[in-house]
Amino acid sequence: MCAYSLYPVIVDWIPGLPQIPYRGGVGRWEGVVMHQTASPGDTARSERMYESRTYANAFVHEFIDPNEIIQVANPMYLAYGAGPVANPRFIHLELCSNRTADEFARSFDRWCQRAAVFLSMRGLGVTPALPDGTGTLWSHYDVSRYLGGTDHSDPIDYIQSWGKSWQDVVQTVQFHYNAITGGGDMPALSVKMRTKLSLSCPLPIMRRACPLRRRSSIAWRTLCAGLPGSRSSKGAGLVIFVVAADAIAHRFYSTRGVIAKRIFCMLGASG
Numbered sequence: 001m002c003a004y005s006l007y008p009v010i011v012d013w014i015p016g017l018p019q020i021p022y023r024g025g026v027g028r029w030e031g032v033v034m035h036q037t038a039s040p041g042d043t044a045r046s047e048r049m050y051e052s053r054t055y056a057n058a059f060v061h062e063f064i065d066p067n068e069i070i071q072v073a074n075p076m077y078l079a080y081g082a083g084p085v086a087n088p089r090f091i092h093l094e095l096c097s098n099r100t101a102d103e104f105a106r107s108f109d110r111w112c113q114r115a116a117v118f119l120s121m122r123g124l125g126v127t128p129a130l131p132d133g134t135g136t137l138w139s140h141y142d143v144s145r146y147l148g149g150t151d152h153s154d155p156i157d158y159i160q161s162w163g164k165s166w167q168d169v170v171q172t173v174q175f176h177y178n179a180i181t182g183g184g185d186m187p188a189l190s191v192k193m194r195t196k197l198s199l200s201c202p203l204p205i206m207r208r209a210c211p212l213r214r215r216s217s218i219a220w221r222t223l224c225a226g227l228p229g230s231r232s233s234k235g236a237g238l239v240i241f242v243v244a245a246d247a248i249a250h251r252f253y254s255t256r257g258v259i260a261k262r263i264f265c266m267l268g269a270s271g
């Protein structure tokens with residue numbers, strides 16, 4: 001039985017976004033900036049719709065609400081989330097607004113897990129931002145005060161209104177990071193898929209190993225879309241998949257040679 005689960009991610013990139021590499025190159029983010037929308041009543045979907053019209057001014061990589069995580073921009077390329085100094089360095093994750101403590105708790109945990117996933121994909125660890133510009137986990141407020149180029153102070157006031165501090169964010173991201181990376185021995189991960197999987201994995205080692213190949217509806221190449229070393233997908237429209245699980249598989253499982261058992265558990269599946 002698998003103990004730890006990754007939340008599903010809906011990948012629905014806004015068409016036409018600029019594709020500008022990070023300062024270190026494509027896919028080479030240095031950390032994550034945590035944002036809050038400050039738009040009462042919004043959802044990940046409504047934010048995506050809004051951003052699809054306004055991305056020339058600003059856009060982030062993902063919106064997180066209590067029920068959905070929507071990836072609206074390819075994380076391999078930079079977004080316009082926090083000004084010209086931070087953008088070439090960081091992933092941007094935006095927490096939507098919540099109406100109840102339960103909604104806040106659910107979206108908060110998803111938001112922190114997504115930060116941990118992106119940090120773990122690059123093996124960056126979880127270190128809070130410092131005035132000298134180092135650190136991997138940033139609030140937009142940290143960017144404003146340490147890097148400049150922007151003047152927002154989110155998400156500090158918002159999370160405080162629900163009884164959370166920035167330190168709580170750091171601790172929760174660290175919790176997820178530890179669960180995902182598991183130190184020397186990878187933990188078993190399980191992911192509740194909304195649909196079943198089919199296999200055309202670009203990683204031969206995984207293709208051989210996976211027992212799920214006969215269950216179709218999401219192609220492995222779609223799962224792997226946009227990740228370093230994988231082929232891109234021609235998937236059209238809304239594709240529901242678990243980018244995090246695949247990213248972890250790609251980074252850790254294929255390189256460590258610990259494959260089949262853990263991937264089965266991670267994907268799923270099968271309940």
Ligand SMILES: [Zn+2]
Pocket residue numbers: 034035036081082140152154
């Ligand atoms: Zn912000």
